[in-house]
Amino acid sequence: MGRWAELRASSWALPTAVLALYGFMANCRVAEPFLTPYLIGPHKNISAEVVTNYLFPIWTYSYLAILVPIFFLTDLLRYKPLIVLQGLFLVTNYVLLCFASSLTAMTFLQVNYAVVTSTEVAYFSYIYSVIPAERFQRATAYIRAAALAGYTFGATLGQMLVTLAGLDYFYINAVTLGMVGVAFLVSFWLPMPRRSMFFKGPRAAATRAVRSQQDGGAVEEEEGAVKRAEKTDPGTGEDGVGGGWWRGDRVAHAARHLSLSFRESYSSRHVIYWSLWWALATAGYGQVFNYVQLMWDHIEPSATASVYNGGVEAVCTLVGAVAAFSVGHVEVTWATWGEMALGFFSAVGAGAVFLMGLTGSIWACYAGYVVFKASYMLLITITTFQIATNLSLECYALAFGVNTFVALSLQTVMTATVVDEKALGLDIVTQFIAYGCYYSGISVLFLVRGVYTVCSRKPTGVKEQKAEDWAQVISAERF
Known part of the structure; x- marks a missing residue:
């Protein structure tokens, strides 16, 4: 047992490095900062209103519809196949951008990209299935930093190709196609996890039940179900392959396991x-993030002015990458100060969004976006490892999926009410003012909660100190 723990500790670097390389290449999308100018320009010739109120909402709705099935497939197929699928659909995405031009094709493109984004649950959950828990914080920081560094490199390269080389947007997309093609090949190098989290055989489930320490009654019930499953289907192996486990027992067990987790x-x-x-x-x-390029084009139209979208994305993502990497080496009592940090940086983000919506200067809008994105990347990295370190592996995989689903549901509601042409269909400036108000509400909520948490912990410390001093007095009197 000690030898196995030592082996796992020594081999954590390989899957982390391969996943980081994949994340770097998959996010090295040279053309992404110039997507809106490409769509509304002569190549696709789609109006800004259609892009804002029709095309982009399709991605949001498709993402929500695909996310739940993808989550269960991610676990059932054990993560790696879904990462490979993400690489494949990234390639398809840029094939469509390069060689398709109709509105129907661009509509399908949004659905295709929804598959890419929904499979991120596999990318960010994979590493926790192959490395020990004590490496979660550092691995999370490295993986997010690699993804952000890839996006920074891609955005920088794109800006250089547009500004210095004067390269057409079509060729920028062709370069991106080559980058994501490399990511697709790298995905095959990832080690395959030994088992899934929820769709697994009775022996693996029994191991999980023994390790669980929070819900004693639920664990006993789980163990009883495992024993019954073994009697019913004795030929089933550790991974649940064989006999009735693939018919109904496997699904029933997964449902119980999901409920417990x-x-x-x-x-x-x-x-x-x-x-x-x-x-x-x-x-x-x-x-x-989805609509900021339309805001930039509103302030300074790309058809009549130089476009620096790539440079801005590179700067803000570089800052975010540095912040994400530093999280792995910072020691903070997050249980005390975490909510204050969430509230403070959310307030910073709210101010930046208001600046983007109200300014008439493209450079002020760029600066606001840099501040907004960097603060979000810092906090989401902290949040990810905080949740991971407080949960078991199975629970983290589920929490990631549930949190993503709730976030996407909220985003879909905002899209349906604020953006969609069938509802309010607000112009881009009014949209950003609404988003600034939304982030202000988040900051107030967590600042209030953070102040309460900090204040409530101080009396506890005082009481503990007084109890310790009183114990010392009693001990002294005894002797």
Whole structure:
């Protein structure tokens, strides 16, 4: 047993390095900062109103519809196949951008990209299935930093090709196609996890039940179900392959396991608060990120002015990458100061969004976006490892999926009411003012909660100190 723990500790670097390389290449999308100018320009010739109120909402709706099936397939197929699928759909995405031009094709492109984004649950959960828990914080920081560094490199390269080489947007997309093609090949190098989290055989389930320490009655019930499954289907192996386990027992066990893991995941207030920020902030971030290029084009149209989208994305993502990497080496009592940090940096993000919506200067809008994105990347990295370190592996995989689903549901509501042409269909400036108000609400919520947490912990410390002093007095009197 000691030898196995030592082996796992020594081999954590390989899957982390390969996943980081994949994340770097998959996010090295040279053309992404110039997507809106490409769509509304002569290559696709789609109006800005159609892009804002019709095309981009399709991605949001498709993402929500695909996310839940992808989550279960991710676990059932054990993570790696879904990462490979993400690489494949990234390639398809840029094939469509390069060689398709109709509105129907661009509509399908949004659905295709929804598959890419929904499979991120596999990318960010994979590493926790192949490395020990004590490496979670550092591995999370490295993986996010690699993804952000890849995006920074791609955005920088894209800006150089546009500004210095004067390269056409078509060739920028062709270069990106080559980058994501390399990522697709790298995905095959990832080690395959030994088992899934929920869809697994009775022996693996029994191991999980023995390790669980929070819900004693639920564990006993789980163990009883495992023993019954073994009697019913004795030929089933550790991974649940064979006989009736693939018919009904496997699904029934997965449902019980999901229910148990859900109760464990959200029985902790600490996890609930971090998950709440994750869902709320990610929904707002998704809206700002999706529509910021349209805001830039509104302030300074790309058809008549130089475009520096790539340079701006490179700067803000580089800052975010540095912040994400530093998280792995910073020691802070997050249980005390975490909610204050969430509230403070959310307030910074709210101010940056208001600046983007109200300014008439493209450079002020660029600066606001840099501040907004960097603060979000810092906090989402902290949030990710805080949730991971407070949960078991199975619970983390479920929490990631649930949090992402809640965030996307909120984003879909915002899209349907604020953006969609069938509802309010607000112009881009009014949209950003609405997003600024939304982030202000998040900051107020967590600042109030953070002040309460900090103040409530001080009396506890005083009482403990007084109790310790009193114990010393009593001990002295005895002797």
